Amino acid sequence: MRLIQSVFAPALALVIALASAPAMAEPLPKPTGPVLLTISGDIEITNTDEGTAAFDLAMLREIGQSEIETTTIWTEGRHRFTGVSLKALLERVGAKGKMLKATAINDYSVEIPTSDAVRNGPIVAYEMDGQTMSRREKGPLWVIYPYSSSSDYRSEVIYSRSIWQLDRISLE
């Protein structure tokens, strides 16, 4: 799977690039609600003076919803997670670079290669079982991989990338 991913990644990237060509030009509106996520670094589309892209919940919803139904090792039972796919999110901001650094509220941070951002890949979830998640419930944003769909997503590396209480992403 890794191999397939590495082989197809450039092609996918191209497809993605072509597909998102009109979106790139679309400017990002200013957030109106509380900012949940700030994306910085090597991106093309920004909406702050600092040259970052700040998203409130509505803006995230606007990019498009993805759902993953899976179990996790941190919760009990099966849950339906709703959020924006990492792929769509990165495209929305015209992200470049191979690696992104995701940081949580408590400054815990992990590096996620942009190659992880594929269709049916990880999402930045804002709802669990149709309810937004509080900070105590690992919200408001939680990177969720479709663990149940493939054993490739049940490795320690993937678990370490499944950062919760996410609030910043930096592209490098």
Add this chain to the structure above:
Amino acid sequence: MTPAEGPPVRAKFDKARIGSGILLTLAAMCLMAIAFLALEITRELRYLSSANSDNVHWTLSQAEVEFLELQHAVDRSLHSDNSGLDRVVEEFDIFYSRMDTLARGQLYAPLRRDPAFIEPVTAVRTQLDAMIPIIDGPRDQLRDRLDDFARELHPLRLEVRDLATAGLKHFARSSDASRVSVSVTLLRLGIVTGVLLLALAILLFNYRRVMFQIARRGRELSDAYARLNTILETSLDGVIVAEMDGQILSFNPAAERMFGLEAPDVIGRGMGELILSDPERESDAAGMERARPNGPLHVIGQGRVKLEAKRANGDLFPLELAIERASTREGTLAVAFLRDISLRVAAENELVQARDRALAGEQAKSEFLAMMTHEIRTPLNGVLGNLSLLKGTQLGTAQARYVRNMEISGELLMQHVDAVLDVARFESGVETMRADVVHLGQLIQDIVDSQSSGAEAHGNSLQWGWVGAPLTWVRIDASRLQQVLLNLVGNAIKFTRNGRITIEAEANEAGAEMRLDLRVIDTGIGIALDDQARVFEDFQTVKSSQTRAIGGTGLGLSIARRFVQAMEGEIGLESTPGEGSVFWLQIPVEVAQAQDAPAPDATAAVPARATPALNVLLVEDDDINLEIARELLERMAHQVSCARDGQQAVDMAERTRYDLILMDIRMPVMDGLEATRRIRASEGASRDVPIIAFSANVLPEAKERFAAAGMSGFLGKPLKGAELSDLLAEFFASPSEAASAPSEAPPAVPRNPLEALAIRHSDELQQFFDWLDGVSVAAAEIAARAHKLAGSSAAFGQADLHAALIALENAAEGASDTQSLAPEIAHARMAWKAAPTPQLG
């Protein structure tokens, strides 16, 4: 030529196939084991790689860190303004989230079963839940209660510490277990790998073994092929291998030599067109045509067949051929083995020709012998007939003696010729078996009766008897048995002096058939062992001082042997020289009933008697025979007309009615049979009178031919008065005359002139010795009479007497007076007393 795969070879291959099958199965099992292990290992690795663990240690220690962060935020907030409160809430949420994960996360489910872990977690979470109203309440309230909050947090420090420690301990244990599990899996992997390697080693070993076997079989096969080739190359028989349509595939050197063809020239061509002659080729083409379907083949599989074959130069020669079918992987082939049998055929032909020549020679010899004896008989008949006529004329004493001597010698010669004729006739196959129903006892008694006088003459007693239950009526070739017994008894009498001759008869049941044993036992001189084997051969006489005087053709026993063998019997002898001999024979007989016997011939018993004077036509080409017969008939007061051939006879019979016609068979112009047929068929005067065949040919078949031609009876040559008068009586004597016949005197002429001679000889001997007893006898007279008697004694088989008389004659010739002759006379008298009954042959 494809080397045939013998069944053993095939069996070996099957074995190898089974072996390699096993190996393949083993290999497949190995592969399965490898696959299974690969899956096992993958699963194991996946288990190891797919961490259901996250970084547990980090998480646990993070719980402590986050607790401390919360405490720190609270402490800082106590000493500053409201701004620090948000930080407290945030840290609370983070810690709460962590504790929630520990309490509910799947990852920690096994850990939660450990009370040392779950108790502090529950305690912390209870405390945190209790704090939520304050945290979620207004900030003022939070600020007011911040001291309490800090105080309440403080004891949680130990709880968090405990749960982290418990968690770490637990995961250390499970990590150990995991290591054990991995090492067990690896050990298992090692073992399976070892097994796999072992299997591979066995596989390799087997593979090498199979390779060696294949190599060896290859060598064997090539050796066998080489041997087969050598056999084919050096075979003396031609060997041709062909397709089923006759197309030649191989042609060995012997075949090349045989047909004068070179193998390369004939390969691929049709077998039939090359080697078979044209007529054979057609049938071969048909054979091959039939051979292709599954039906039976023309020549194939029929074993050896003889054909005519053709060489390259066109010569034809006989060929022995055997074709067999051989099934090979490429299809069915015909293998032909060919042998040039021209030499053998030539040898066979030569042998057949030689045999045919030998048989023809044998036949010619027999025929010649029969003819010669027949030719001898005719003039001899003339001599004897004329002698008998001469005897009836006025003769001087010396003349009468000469005539008697000539008659004796002539009869002897006739007997010998008859014996030779018997053998010759038998050998030429003219004689056939006849089966008559006879009374065995009567048959033997007749022989004893007829031979008793001869036996007495030699001082022998002759008797016979049954051993065990007697047989009465049997079906048998009576004349032959009679002949055999006569010969044996005659022989016994000849070689026995003053002894005993016994005939023993014995009936034996051998299975379904009845066998008759006859033994002629004598107390004679016996036969030496060395001579016993050859006495049954032709012309064999035993030479010894004792037998020198006893004559004979040496044919008697050989005729007996032939007849016994013809009757499917056996004959043999046992003998001790000086004590006697036993001649035995054994023949199969068929028991019959008395009524099967032919009715006794009424006329046979009627003695010869006078018949009325008859007008007789005598047909005979030979002058002497004609004279004898005419003389005889005229003496019997018959009137005789003569014809010299068949045509004359027919003409005369046409004109004149005769009372009787005597017809010779073999004549110039027209033979007797033809003449008879014509007379019978004509309207002539004598067409229905008795015609009597008059021939030296006395064979039964001949008599049948005579009867078929219309002849009424048969007379043998030489014509004998008694036989003639018997025959005439048969045809012309009236019953009244027959009734009166016995009252007449018995016929003056004995039936057998030899018997008369013998009687006369005995009388003369008697007279001679009576005369010697007389007073005055001249020596010269004694010599003359002794000489005369000596001659007849020799002729009558009285050897001792003959010698004694010769001695007397010699003595008498030189003697002055009769007194000096006394010893010789006495000796001769003794010899006379001891001499056997005079007998001819």
